[in-house]
Amino acid sequence: MKAKGVERVRLDYSGCLKERVGSAGLGRGDIRLGCRAAAFAMRRLRQGLDAGQYGFDAILDDRRMIAASVREGQRLARLADVLIVNGIGGSALGPLALQSAMRPQKRRLIALDNVDPEGFAAKLAGLDPKRTAVDVITKSGSTAETMANLLILLKWMERALGPRHVHHWTATTDPKKGDLLVLARRLGIPALAIPENVGGRFSVLTPVGLLPAAFLGLDVAALVDGARLMRRHCWSAPPEKNVGVLGVVLLYLLATRRQRSIQVLMPYADGLLQFADWYRQLWAESLGKRVDRRGRKVETGQTPVTSLGATDQHSQVQLYMEGPQDKVVTFLEVERFRKEVAIPKAHADLASLGYLGGRSLGELLAAEKRGTEIALTAAGRPNFTYRLPTINEHVLGQLIYLFEFQTAIAGELYGINAFDQPGVEAGKVAAFALMGRKGYEAKAAELRQAAHQPRAVV
Secondary structure (H helix, E strand, O other): OEEOOEEOOEEEOHHHEHHHHHHHOEOHHHHHHHHHHHHHHHHHHHHHHHOOOOOOOHHHHOHHHHHHHHHHHHHHHHHOOEEEEEOOOHHHHHHHHHHHHHOOOOOEEEEEOOOOHHHHHHHHOOOOHHHEEEEEEEOOOOOHHHHHHHHHHHHHHHHHHHHHHHHHEEEEEOOOOOHHHHHHHHHOOOEEEOOOOOOHHHOOOOHHHHHHHHHHOOOHHHHHHHHHHHHHHHHHOOHHHOHHHHHHHHHHHHHHHOOOOEEEEEEOOHHHHHHHHHHHHHHHHHHOEEEOOOOOEEEEOOEEEEOOOOHHHHOOHHHHHHOOOOEEEEEEEEOOOOOOOEOOOOOOOOHHHHOOOOOEHHHHHHHHHHHHHHHHHHOOOOEEEEEEOOOOHHHHHHHHHHHHHHHHHHHHHHOOOOOOOHHHHHHHHHHHHHOOOOOOHHHHHHHHHHHOOOOOOO
16 A cells, blocks of 8 residues: 555455464454454553653654764764674664665674673674774663673773774763763763653664664665654554554454464565564563553463574474464565566476576565465464565664554553563663672672572583
8 A cells, every 4th residue: 555655564464364264263353343442552552652651652753863863873974884783682673673674785783782702702803993883772871781891892992092982982871860871971972862761672763773774874764754654554544454453453362362372473585584583572572571550460471483484484384384373473575675686597397497497586485475374374374464565764664663553552452561671670680689780789698598599400
């Protein structure tokens, strides 16, 4: 479908209907009722958005923030060919997803999203600090992994560049608090703000993702415009004609009514695999909750799994086709690739070659996807497809908003807070205590006591 001359992401959910996949599927009446529930969920979410509790929607209208992100990304691009994204989780997954999808040629990102010493050393090996910039990203301003890498990078850059190394840095963090903000001011490093009401996994359309996008030379305006287009659609289209509403209703009903506790996100495009990794964090961290908003124990959430077509047809699809009846497969299909590769006609007398000559790799990939879809449907395995007209900034912006919207609506349907992460925070606190951070002495004593408990080790 087109809107103002621009093609929109479409949804084909035929493979989720009971008439196609049998008892594992959903009746049209089930979907209508689910859409009504989603309409109530949208009203509750709208109240939270309008009250400023959640900011992922309003950031699309913050033109000052968008312009500042672009300026800073372009400033760093004049100094460097490589931008080190020093962040973890949502601080790295969004920028990496944009780079992987758009395949920029002039500049590149390297993410320091772990503290594996061998991995860290390998990523820095061969880099020229004089042509490298660093973007330190942490919403809290105190993430242990990010701050450890920061200390190492400071020494590495200063040794090569001397006092002027600070010109190669920027910080992306909370606008009012946190040690990273203090350090940025101390060193004279520019600091861009992540809005206080936007969590890391919802932050790709803030400076977290927009600054790296601008560094890479991507069309940030098109990225944001795509998100705005999808926002208009999600909030204005009738529920049963609404890609955002229908997509989340399908996943919610299949999880709660058909015991489909695992969602497999399977793009048929190499460039979208890291986008699937970004989505995996968004869906898992938002919906995996022990208690609901009333404090009742629910232990809810649908497990997201990433898979790549056609590669994983030879790795995982056997399980999806004949294994436990606990999965729904979500395909991402690209209708027009930016580049095509022809398959030459040769050795046509050989059966395994003759039929391929004169076709293209894009045609073969489309046939592989369609064949997997047909086979899953025939086997009674629910599946649905998001059809992307192509891969560009506008389409990526659409997908980002679409999935953030669906995640927020899913939280309302499950009755949980989709915007916190208490399970992650518990692990952070334990790590602080184990490393001797000031203020965590009581937790450290508790952990030392636990260390004396018997362990099962062979």
